[in-house]
Amino acid sequence: MSRPAPPSAARIALARVRLELRLFARERQLVVFSFAYPVVMMVVFGSVLGGTTTPGGIPFPAYFLAGIAATGIMLTSFQALAASIAVERETGQLERLQLLGAPPVAYFAGKAGQVLVTTAAQLLVLLPVARYGYDVPMPPDLAHWVTFAWVAVLGALAGTVLGIAASALRGSAASVTTGVSAIAIVLQFFSGVFFAFPELPGWMQQAAALFPLKWLTQGMRSVFLPERAAAFEVAGGWEHGRTALVLLAWVLIGLALCSRTFRWRR
Amino acid sequence: MTTTGLQPPPAATDRAALTVRGLRKQYAGRSVLDGVDLEVRAGECFALLGPNGAGKTTAIEVLEGVRSRDAGEVTVLGEDPATAGRAWRARIGVVSQGEAAGPALTVQETLDHFAAYHATPRSTADLLDAVGLADSSGTRVARLSGGQRRRLAVALGVQGRPELVFLDEPTTGMDPVARRQFWQLIRELRAAGTTVLLTTHYLDEAAELADRVGVIAAGRLVEVAPPDELGAALRRQATVRWLDDGAWREVRTEQPAAVLRDLLAEHPHGEVPGLAVTRPGLEDVYLQLVGAGAPEVDA
Ligand SMILES: Nc1ncnc2c1ncn2[C@@H]1O[C@H](COP(=O)(O)OP(=O)(O)OP(=O)(O)O)[C@@H](O)[C@H]1O
Ligand SMILES: [Mg+2]
Numbered sequence: 001m002s003r004p005a006p007p008s009a010a011r012i013a014l015a016r017v018r019l020e021l022r023l024f025a026r027e028r029q030l031v032v033f034s035f036a037y038p039v040v041m042m043v044v045f046g047s048v049l050g051g052t053t054t055p056g057g058i059p060f061p062a063y064f065l066a067g068i069a070a071t072g073i074m075l076t077s078f079q080a081l082a083a084s085i086a087v088e089r090e091t092g093q094l095e096r097l098q099l100l101g102a103p104p105v106a107y108f109a110g111k112a113g114q115v116l117v118t119t120a121a122q123l124l125v126l127l128p129v130a131r132y133g134y135d136v137p138m139p140p141d142l143a144h145w146v147t148f149a150w151v152a153v154l155g156a157l158a159g160t161v162l163g164i165a166a167s168a169l170r171g172s173a174a175s176v177t178t179g180v181s182a183i184a185i186v187l188q189f190f191s192g193v194f195f196a197f198p199e200l201p202g203w204m205q206q207a208a209a210l211f212p213l214k215w216l217t218q219g220m221r222s223v224f225l226p227e228r229a230a231a232f233e234v235a236g237g238w239e240h241g242r243t244a245l246v247l248l249a250w251v252l253i254g255l256a257l258c259s260r261t262f263r264w265r266r
Numbered sequence: 267m268t269t270t271g272l273q274p275p276p277a278a279t280d281r282a283a284l285t286v287r288g289l290r291k292q293y294a295g296r297s298v299l300d301g302v303d304l305e306v307r308a309g310e311c312f313a314l315l316g317p318n319g320a321g322k323t324t325a326i327e328v329l330e331g332v333r334s335r336d337a338g339e340v341t342v343l344g345e346d347p348a349t350a351g352r353a354w355r356a357r358i359g360v361v362s363q364g365e366a367a368g369p370a371l372t373v374q375e376t377l378d379h380f381a382a383y384h385a386t387p388r389s390t391a392d393l394l395d396a397v398g399l400a401d402s403s404g405t406r407v408a409r410l411s412g413g414q415r416r417r418l419a420v421a422l423g424v425q426g427r428p429e430l431v432f433l434d435e436p437t438t439g440m441d442p443v444a445r446r447q448f449w450q451l452i453r454e455l456r457a458a459g460t461t462v463l464l465t466t467h468y469l470d471e472a473a474e475l476a477d478r479v480g481v482i483a484a485g486r487l488v489e490v491a492p493p494d495e496l497g498a499a500l501r502r503q504a505t506v507r508w509l510d511d512g513a514w515r516e517v518r519t520e521q522p523a524a525v526l527r528d529l530l531a532e533h534p535h536g537e538v539p540g541l542a543v544t545r546p547g548l549e550d551v552y553l554q555l556v557g558a559g560a561p562e563v564d565a
Pocket of ligand 1: 293294298316317318319320321322323324325
């Protein structure tokens, strides 16, 4: 009995992106949290510290916007994925995909597609709040927008593969969610999301430089801060080449990790 | 045994759909399957029975290629499940216990989504009818009752027109109407030539659906036979019971007629109070096979 070949991984990936977006849209808490969290952070920091400046006389709101955009990307990729995949594994949804012979890469691609769309939507909500609420200047030219795009995409992809890898941590879905949130909070403090990065202790800066969030935040600063702010970075410049390399390296490390540790079952 | 079949079950073929020789599986040094041999023929419906924890799910998962084995030869649809690829997976269907694709989807959306994984899926409308979910097609999976979820699981398991279907306790939680609907679906699958391997704790279901049943106990398949021949030696034993001066008497024998003749001779005029001759049903035989048969004592 001969059968037609099963659908390609690409076709399944497409169906999965549609499914993931539909499920995301129906998860009201997740939607509200993903979109409101960065805006609320922006409003809180903007209102409390709106009048102050960082070294070099840069208004704080511009500095925050960079940090909050980076945090938001980590939230919609790394944190959201680790939690949701752990639940899907626990409830047997992944087991079903395994039994159907779904290629893991189609599943990953579905997650990545969903993350890219929701991250874009999240930034689309955040930027106008910063621009019209707190007078943060938007990127002045195409070059800055291009930087914004590659930094955001690389950051989201790194967060996606690392989130998939983190979902394989031992323990229940609830404990994975807690563990991942703890990692995220510590990284935020170390990476200069809440404070001016150059003012952090040296050991903290060096530890943060090992992880993607610091580079994602720095890349965002290069987009939203004026050129003269570059001189106040630890390295005395924006380090675009190194930012791209580190983020790309984390995408590859994450890919290797998730292809080695990914499990359909508990 | 009830017989509600609308058409006679199609004869199983001589080809083997799956063969298992000397299957062994241990969990942390504890043996769960200890040398299981099994052959299921193409087109056959085979029911695996056995107490909780006997290893039915473990055995089925090995056959599905999602659980490793410690020893034994296993061939399913001509391939070793441990190494078979996607083309092989497309030929088997599994009614799994896991959730579908997220409780926020409706039944219809769930079926539509999973159609994308199959080359020639059965239509959603057809599946909804077959499992009796047509009226709930717009209901979110989160709001389905337990039995309705099982129906959805069944629909998903047969969506890809599999040649061989594995069903692990498919009807647990279903109401009697849904179970009969499910039995009908299985008969239709069989009429189309599909091989069916199911586990169940309902002996009437095994009797109704299966050509042969196998009983797993203590890690081995202790007996394999058509449902009405299971435990043939045990079944030859009839039990004759009657009241003798207010006390129950009971004789187990392979010649009940001889016992009755003697008994009637002792009571040439009157009735024999409480007289009954019984033969063990499937359930009695099953209980004896798995070693849980209540010793029959005089009450
Ligand atoms: N992943 C596992 N790790 C360790 N032990 C396991 C695992 N899965 C099953 N077992 C054990 O193996 C034995 C057989 O389990 P299995 O699920 O195969 O039984 P079953 O016949 O399907 O039972 P039931 O009728 O309750 O479904 C049980 O004692 C169970 O505790
Ligand atoms: Mg079981």
